[in-house]
Amino acid sequence: MKEAFELLLQANFQKYLEILNDLIRIPSVSFENFDRKNVEHSALFLKNLLEKEGFENAQLLTPPGGHSSVFAEIPGKTDVPVILLYAHHDVQPPLRKELWKSPPFEPEIRNGRLYGRGSADDKAGIVLHLAAARLVKEALGERTPHLKILIEGEEEIGSPGLEFLLKEHAVLLKNDAVIVADLSNFAKGVPALTASLRGMTAAEVKVSALEAPLHSGSWSGPIPDPVQALCRMIASLTDDEGKIIVKNFSDTVAVPTNEEKEKYAALRIKEKTFRKDSGLLDGVAFTVPENLLPETLWRAPSVTVTAMETPGGFENVGNVLQNTARARISIRLAPGMDSKTAVNALTEHLKSVCPFHLHLSVTAETGAEAVIIDTSHPYFRKMFQALETGYGTEAKIIGCGATIPGVILFQKAFGEIPVLLLGVEDPECNAHGENESLYLEDFKKSILSEALFFHSVMEINSFS
């Protein structure tokens, strides 16, 4: 089957590349300060595109006050499981425009990579699904599984409306398995399926000592400095090795099994590669030794200070004793943890270490839970095999330190269905950063692999 698919893909690849370019040209940033018309334009563009490409029942699904998602389907055989293909069409802001070597919304190919915002995350995911679906349809006609596609419009802002959509359109979206194309390969040319995701939550912490800033000469000394207090409180969250030491915070973490640990070790992730991919400065040490890098990134929680602020900031700095200070602490949850318990533990800890009876407030954001995927499910095995055939090389099972809120929501809405996590990002793609790019050779192989998976699914009539 591979050769037949390959020939078809070869004949159509240029078209899919142009579709991807068209998508990149739409600056569909879903963040609040950006023009929401662009996300709507992107949704409409996709609806028309899917119709043109032979999908049926194409429609926009819009949560109240939110950005539109796009749905469409290709009917197939009724006695094989229905597969829902998920990707998202909103993108991250372009960040610092001057750092882009080519403009973020003008696609450009350099050295086999396609540059542009969304090229990898996640407009490639959309075209991957579209192309793979077209491929099987063309090659197999009626003998394809029923494929549904859902392209979300607000993934990058935490999928606030997805739960609503899954409830409101439960019948339309009903499926037996989901393929999420929004993740990363192990390396350039090395395909991977992701078996765990960390969850995420965050809290804003504010400490106050005074009604307003004061002359530091006249008042500092007897009056405590809330900025230093906040720094000390934050510093007490971890020990000298960077390990979180908050009581009751990580008690429920699902410790990797020996088998999982062996698998992580077999990936042979090198400190050198990790250093290069992350851009860690010369001489700066990791918090853990090389052999614990994957486990720490994928299976352990982390706390990160994503913002810290004093009134006025550097622009208005003077010799004043600040009245207040605040920070946003982002928490990555390891599988087994629960977002509410984690935030409660963090709050209790901060209360217990807050000095001088300063006024403390902790405001939590809504969380998204971590995920563990059943790697023994027949669908997981089939997809793993399809990736190996499509890429012509050994595939890897990896974890991911990031969060996809949709995965838990899919399992909540459709029962314990298999969710397959794959994607065309790689360690060089710089998704969310400047000069985001997609390695086109792997993009092509991913389309082929997914088409092979659809074909192989025809042999499974049930999950038993």
Ligand SMILES: [Zn+2]
């Ligand atoms: Zn994404």
